[in-house]
Amino acid sequence: MHRLWVRITFSFLLLMSLLLLVSGFFLAELMKNTYYQLKEKQLVQTAHLVLNAVEMDKTGLHAEDLQNKVILLSSSIQSRLTIIDKDGVVLADTKDDPLKMENHAKRPEVKQVLKEHLKSGLSIRYSDTLGYSMMYIAIPINENDQTAGVMRVSLSMENIEKAIRNLWISIALVLFAAFLLTGLIGMRLAKSISGPIEEMISVSEKLKEKDYTARVxxxxxxxxxxxxxxxxxxxxxxxxxxxxxxxxxxxxxxxxxxMMSGVLLVNIEGRILLANRAMGQMLGEDPSTFTNKHHTEVGRSKELSNLIDQCLKTGHEIRNEVHFYYPKEKIVDAHLAPYIRENGEVNGIIAVLHDVTDIRRLEKMRSDFVANVSHELKTPITSLKGFAETLLDGAMEDEELCRDFLTIIYKESDRLHRLIKDILYLSSIEHHGIPLSIEKVNVTEAVLSTAQTIKEGAAKKNLKLILPEKKDIWIEGEKDRIQQIVLNLLSNAIAYTPEGGEISVSIKEEDKAVKFIISDTGIGIAQKELPRIFERFYRVEKARSRSSGGTGLGLAIVKHLVDSHNGKIEVKSVEGVGTTFIVSLPKKQNNVI
The missing domain is CATH 1.20.5 (Single alpha-helices involved in coiled-coils or other helix-helix interfaces)
Incomplete structure (x- = not known):
């Protein structure tokens, strides 16, 4: 593509060339005609002067010395003179012998005078004899008001044609100079116009290519x-x-x-336009691969696909809970709403998914907690009320029976006291009501001193208790809480290990943490129960734990005590084989809970 200034300059030069050529031809032709007209007038005047000179002696065309007179007159006039009678016979001529010349009646200038009766005749023609053009002017010679002949004056056009050629050359040079000048001016003008335009085009192209810093x-x-x-x-x-x-x-x-909530944008054709990271995690796939796929091609939830189709079809908001079973089981609160164009047409839908699995689990835990608390409180309260009523009904009279009932009332009230105490203690830990008192703790000493308190219980069930060797291992923490963690875990091990079993406690020191490993050969815990054992009041063996005096809060308290030390607790168990609890506590406490 040619540059704009070249096209403008070319068009301008083409136009100027046409104008200059037309002007040159017009000017040259005008000057040529003007020159011819001047020569014509000059020759007519010369013809009249010669005619007057010839007719002065009154002999006119019949003078015997007419030839001599004409030759004499032509010496002062640089033109050829010819006198012709009305029949075309040449009577006198300054160049040739009139007797040898042919009849001139058919010559154009003679015919114009003799036949057409014009005042003057004009003819310009090329002379083969002379080799150049001649201009002929003829005027009538009148005698007795009759045309008796023709006076013809001719002039060589050789000099005139040379002058005209020189005129053409001069005009051509002038026109060429004008062409060059106008070309330079046109090119400069074109560049002054095209330069900004081309820059504007360049800026527009850059803007089209998203380069918004471009400027003219x-x-x-x-x-x-x-x-x-x-x-x-x-x-x-x-x-x-x-x-x-x-x-x-x-x-x-x-x-x-x-966003923790999954967002899915689907067009009217059911194809996915956008999906965030949370949606990918919910569906178990990479969200970047969702684009332009049909919503039924991603994820494995037929319920969600049905809701999307329903929302696209009806154009109404839909809110419902959806169960996901892949990549893991979830309960999702799905809120689908159409997004509308300006003309009111449905352009697609937006689906927002909230994972409410933990909320539903917590709701169930809350419900179970209320039920468990009610149940745990109901048993001792019912016992207290029943035995008190029995005593009031007359059993106090029997001293031995009264003592038995009062002993039961004391045990149940003690159990109720421990239950309420554990609930309050757990609540304080959960709400950080009891700050962690940091001190240097010898964990081996803490474990061994705690084990002394439960040796009697282990001995009653004939359980073998294996304790760690005495070795100084120090960590930062609160000694009472660490001892309570060990106490609760050992108490559970004793409670759920049959007679003749074995309980072992070991301590493993690592670079940044210390691990307590407490294992037993007890009844074990089913795999499906493991995720819930740290819930409050959750019991694997409810009847047996209650008979053992447990409140169902021990492991929940252990979990929060471990968390307060920024540690973690793991459990491994095989039903009927035994259970192992692994508590890992950091050696340094950076963030104190």
Missing amino acids: RMKSKGELGQLANAINVLASSLKSQMDKLHENEQRLTGVLAN
Whole structure:
């Protein structure tokens, strides 16, 4: 593609060439005609002067010395003179012998006078004899008001044609100089116009390619300047708008990427336009692969697909709970709503999914807790009330029976006291009501001193208790809480290990942590029960734990005591084989709970 200034210059030069050529031809032709007219007038005047001189002696055409007179007159006139009678016979001529000359009646200039009766005749023709053109002027010779002949004056056109050729050369040179000048002016003018336009085109191309920093730098005046300013304003406005759009896009992307809720954008055809990271985690797939896929092709939830189809079909908001079974079982609160175009047509739907699995689990835990607390409180209260009523009904009279009933009332009230105490203690730990008192703790000493308190219980069931060797291992923590962790775990081990079993306690020191490993050969815990054993009042063997005096809060308290030390607890168990609890506590406490 040629540059714009070349096309403008070429068009301008083409137009100027046509104008100059037309003007040159017109001027040359005008000057040629003017020159011919002047020569024609000059020859007519010469013809009249010669005719007057010939007719002065009144002999006219019949003078015997007519030839001599004509030759004499031509010496002072640089023209050829010829006298012809009305029949075309040459009577006198200054160049040739009239007797040898042919009849001139058919010559154009003679015919114009003799036949057409014009005042003068004109003819310009090429002479083969002379080798150049001649201009012939003829005027009538009148006698007695009758045309008696013709006076013809002729002039060589050789000099005139040379003058005309020189005129053409001069005009051509002038026109060529004018062409060059106008070409230079046109090229400069074209560049002054095309330069800003080409820069504007370049800026427009850059704007199309999303380079919003491009600007028209050339300073122009008039309409081009206004256009350049308008393009710069447009580019600035586009840059500002695109920056805002990019900023909003980044904000939206950041919000969507960090949302805990899954977001899915589906068009009217059911194809996915957008999915955030949380949605990918819920469906167990990479969300970047969702784009342009049909919603039935991603995830493995028929319930969700049915809700999407229903929302697309009806155009109404839908809210429902959906169960996911892949990649793991979840309960999801799905909220689907259509997004509408300006004309009111449904353009697609937005699905927002909240994982409510933990909420539902906590609701169940809360419900179980209320039920368990009610049940745990009901038993001792019922016993207290029943035995008190029995005593009031007359059993106090029997001293031995009264003592037995009072002993039972004391045990049940003691159990109720321990239950309430454990609940309050657990609540305090959960709400950080009891701050951690950091001190240097010799964990081996803490474990051994705690084991002394439960040796009697282990001995009653003939259980073998294996304790760690005495070795100084120090950590930062609260000694009472560490001892309570060990006490609760050992108490559970004794409670759920049959007679003749074995309980072992070991301590393993690592670079940054210390592990307590407490194992037993007890009844074990089923795999399905393991995720819930740290819940409050949750019992694997409810009847047996209650008979053992347990409140069902021991492991819940252990879990919170471990968390307060920024540690973690693991459990491994095989039903009928035994259970192992692994407590890991950091040596240094950075963030104290």
